[in-house]
Amino acid sequence: MTQPLLSVSSLSVAYGPVDAVRAIDLQVFEGEIVTLLGANGAGKSSTLNALVGLVPVASGSIHLEGKDITNQAPESLAASGLTLSPEGRRVFGALTVAENLQMGAFSIADKGAVSAAWDRVYELFPILKERRHQFAGTLSGGQQQMLAVGRALMSNPKLLLLDEPSLGLAPIIIEQIFELIGQLRDQGVTLVVVEQNVAMALDVADRGYVMAGGQIVASGAAQELEQTSNLQDAYLGGH
Amino acid sequence: MDLFLQQTVNAISLGGTYALLALGLAVVFSIMGLINFAHGELMTIAGYVLMYCGLAGIPFAFAIPLAIGAAMIAAMLMELIAFRPVRNASGATMLVTSFAVAMILQVLFQNFIAARSQPVLLPGVLSESLSVFGLVIGVNKMAAIVATVVMLIFLDRFMAKQKYGIAMRAAAEDFAIARLMGIRANTVIAGAFALSGLLAGVAAVLWVSQRASVDPLMGFTPVLKAFIAAILGGLGSLRGAVAGGFLLGFIEIYLAAFLPHELQEFRDPIGLSLVVLVLLMRPNGLLPSAVLKAEKV
Numbered sequence: 001m002t003q004p005l006l007s008v009s010s011l012s013v014a015y016g017p018v019d020a021v022r023a024i025d026l027q028v029f030e031g032e033i034v035t036l037l038g039a040n041g042a043g044k045s046s047t048l049n050a051l052v053g054l055v056p057v058a059s060g061s062i063h064l065e066g067k068d069i070t071n072q073a074p075e076s077l078a079a080s081g082l083t084l085s086p087e088g089r090r091v092f093g094a095l096t097v098a099e100n101l102q103m104g105a106f107s108i109a110d111k112g113a114v115s116a117a118w119d120r121v122y123e124l125f126p127i128l129k130e131r132r133h134q135f136a137g138t139l140s141g142g143q144q145q146m147l148a149v150g151r152a153l154m155s156n157p158k159l160l161l162l163d164e165p166s167l168g169l170a171p172i173i174i175e176q177i178f179e180l181i182g183q184l185r186d187q188g189v190t191l192v193v194v195e196q197n198v199a200m201a202l203d204v205a206d207r208g209y210v211m212a213g214g215q216i217v218a219s220g221a222a223q224e225l226e227q228t229s230n231l232q233d234a235y236l237g238g239h
Numbered sequence: 240m241d242l243f244l245q246q247t248v249n250a251i252s253l254g255g256t257y258a259l260l261a262l263g264l265a266v267v268f269s270i271m272g273l274i275n276f277a278h279g280e281l282m283t284i285a286g287y288v289l290m291y292c293g294l295a296g297i298p299f300a301f302a303i304p305l306a307i308g309a310a311m312i313a314a315m316l317m318e319l320i321a322f323r324p325v326r327n328a329s330g331a332t333m334l335v336t337s338f339a340v341a342m343i344l345q346v347l348f349q350n351f352i353a354a355r356s357q358p359v360l361l362p363g364v365l366s367e368s369l370s371v372f373g374l375v376i377g378v379n380k381m382a383a384i385v386a387t388v389v390m391l392i393f394l395d396r397f398m399a400k401q402k403y404g405i406a407m408r409a410a411a412e413d414f415a416i417a418r419l420m421g422i423r424a425n426t427v428i429a430g431a432f433a434l435s436g437l438l439a440g441v442a443a444v445l446w447v448s449q450r451a452s453v454d455p456l457m458g459f460t461p462v463l464k465a466f467i468a469a470i471l472g473g474l475g476s477l478r479g480a481v482a483g484g485f486l487l488g489f490i491e492i493y494l495a496a497f498l499p500h501e502l503q504e505f506r507d508p509i510g511l512s513l514v515v516l517v518l519l520m521r522p523n524g525l526l527p528s529a530v531l532k533a534e535k536v
Contacts, residue, residue, distance in 0.1 A: 054419065074418040074419050075420075086416060090416045095412070
């Protein structure tokens with residue numbers, strides 16, 4: 001079997017005495033979409049934040065393309081091809097759309113690669129091109145989400161982590177976001193998507209992991225997980 | 240009317256110096272939440288460099304860049320030695336650290352340079368006056384106004400157009416996400432301190448040009464005023480710091496010029512009352528930083 005793009009083994013994250021993530025293992029292979037599901041507080045965001053070095057890893061290891069990136073400073077990861085579109089979008093509201101995108105490409109030295117990234121993001125999101133001189137804080141929620149994803153894409157990531165891309169958005173916008181996720185896969189981007197919208201996430205994903213209480217309690221192909229009828233009840237607090 | 244215009248020039252000159260100092264405080268505060276009270280000691284260091292250059296016979300034109308460069312280097316060393324270890328500590332810890340740095344430097348100046356005020360050799364042209372549109376304006380005041388305008392334009396262009404300027408604004412808004420983009424925390428913070436040193440250095444040259452002397456506590460009063468100006472403008476907001484600096488300069492100069500003689504003793508309390516009045520009406524300052532306001536909601 002080929003080497004996974006991302007390999008996480010017995011990763012734990014702790015906030016003081018509270019264990020947010022307990023010894024989880026997961027792999028992501030090139031070209032696939034992996035979704036990380038679970039209720040609020042299951043440890044999904046903590047996992048993503050630990051992957052990009054925003055929260056310290058308590059124990060375990062993270063390898064990207066076979067290279068150990070455990071506890072590596074976040075500023076060095078974008079250049080290695082790993083980036084995160086964070087929960088709550090967190091665009092720089094006092095910067096213009098274009099400036100936000102420019103910051104996304106901060107770590108890319110190659111001018112040609114940067115200009116290709118501009119073209120790609122503006123092609124994916126024509127609205128961002130239209131609004132490029134507008135402050136990001138004045139965009140609608142959906143446009144801000146597009147900007148957050150576009151900003152992450154500016155570093156030409158091999159692996160893009162999307163944390164709750166549908167959070168707080170109108171259904172029609174959510175559809176667009178998931179459509180975009182499929183489009184990105186077609187462009188060869190490998191994605192890890194954290195979602196509370198289980199049905200849509202499993203629809204677009206190849207494989208999924210279900211987290212509860214900081215542990216992985218189920219994993220498998222998306223279709224298998226979809227057919228596990230008690231998934232909602234058991235892990236996601238459904239009805 | 241002439242007196243009023245004359246005093247307005249003085250107010251712009253003094254306010255500009257306050258604005259530069261307040262900007263220096265705001266640049267650092269917006270990035271790392273530190274109110275650097277040792278900012279004044281950067282001024283003092285630049286002042287001593289001017290003094291030593293004068294003693295060594297180095298022309299003033301060359302002494303200026305040396306003084307400004309010394310303030311920039313001192314600012315970056317301050318960050319490296321004193322503030323980096325407490326970077327993630329609370330605002331109070333950083334504030335106390337900055338007081339400690341200020342006091343240590345003051346004691347060093349007193350013991351290794353001189354406890355008393357030392358004269359600084361200035362070129363004669365600075366104490367001359369020019370007649371502009373019927374107003375008699377001191378060359379040093381003109382220079383202060385021109386230098387302030389140049390610095391403000393430079394800083395505005397840097398923040399608006401340069402990659403690292405934009406990165407500083409991004410880091411001021413969301414440091415964690417900025418790092419995720421590959422913006423190095425150490426670089427941005429060192430850059431912020433270098434800018435604050437630059438601003439303190441220019442302010443020191445202007446300050447010394449009006450007074451022709453330097454003493455170990457020289458930086459204390461202006462940095463206190465700059466702190467008031469930064470609060471007045473909205474702490475952490477760069478445009479606010481400039482507005483606050485000018486407003487404070489205008490308040491001080493107009494009160495000194497137009498307050499009745501019997502009330503002159505109460506000039507400072509009256510001036511500060513006006514500041515409090517402004518803050519009562521605009522609790523977040525004149526031009527508050529969007530980021531800080533959002534946090535308070």
